[in-house]
Amino acid sequence: MIITDAIKQIRQQVADLHAELPRNELVVWTAGNVSARVPGADLLVIKPSGVRYDEITADNMVVTDLEGTLVDGELSPSSDTAAHAYVYKHMPHVGGVVHTHSTYATAWSARGEAIPCVLTMIADEFGGEIPVGPFALIGDDSIGRGIVETLQGHRSPAVLMRNHGVFTIGASAKAAVKAAVLCEDVARTVHISRQLGEPVRIAQADVDALYDRYQHAYGQESTR
Numbered sequence: 599m600i601i602t603d604a605i606k607q608i609r610q611q612v613a614d615l616h617a618e619l620p621r622n623e624l625v626v627w628t629a630g631n632v633s634a635r636v637p638g639a640d641l642l643v644i645k646p647s648g649v650r651y652d653e654i655t656a657d658n659m660v661v662t663d664l665e666g667t668l669v670d671g672e673l674s675p676s677s678d679t680a681a682h683a684y685v686y687k688h689m690p691h692v693g694g695v696v697h698t699h700s701t702y703a704t705a706w707s708a709r710g711e712a713i714p715c716v717l718t719m720i721a722d723e724f725g726g727e728i729p730v731g732p733f734a735l736i737g738d739d740s741i742g743r744g745i746v747e748t749l750q751g752h753r754s755p756a757v758l759m760r761n762h763g764v765f766t767i768g769a770s771a772k773a774a775v776k777a778a779v780l781c782e783d784v785a786r787t788v789h790i791s792r793q794l795g796e797p798v799r800i801a802q803a804d805v806d807a808l809y810d811r812y813q814h815a816y817g818q819e820s821t822r
Contacts, residue, residue, distance in 0.1 A: 604637060616654050632645060644662065646671065664686055666680040678741065684746065703781050714797065722809060722811075733759075756778070764778060764781055
């Protein structure tokens with residue numbers, strides 16, 4: 599069955615991508631998660647709840663529908679599953695979602711402050727400031743609603759959910775992980791720059807030009 603083969607591949611991909619979160623110091627203990635949409639089906643693959651990163655395998659990844667209901671797997675889905683599912687349900691172009699509590703970006707979220715576009719890397723990847731989403735309780739789709747409301751119509755693939763942490767989206771799970779890594783990197787750099795003085799914002803016309811170049815001309819076409 600094609601769907602079964604696809605799920606097997608995505609389970610492995612999602613398990614492998616989870617290793618990037620502790621490797622890039624974006625999570626501690628069991629916090630954070632990566633998910634991926636199953637193409638051609640209203641399903642997603644996500645990390646199970648409370649599983650440590652050194653215990654993650656393709657076999658213990660779980661599959662849910664877009665209501666967050668377990669479809670396949672022996673463990674309970676992540677407590678953030680409803681948020682991920684809501685994003686997939688309402689943003690059809692999204693193929694991957696990542697959640698982290700990375701230190702610097704989460705510090706910005708604790709302040710309820712967007713990360714301003716003062717670096718070319720921010721313009722390249724995020725197309726402007728990295729916005730702040732509303733405070734929302736964990737356990738239902740409230741976080742997902744906040745993510746969608748904040749990112750719809752916004753070029754940024756990252757949102758700082760207030761008093762919580764970072765959620766990123768991408769055309770693939772790998773793209774969402776990349777956005778999470780870069781979000782933490784620029785959050786740290788901008789924080790340090792503010793210890794020296796007020797960072798200088800990039801003019802909007804230059805932001806637009808940088809974003810267009812990076813999204814459409816940078817790198818190798820087959821790997822973008």
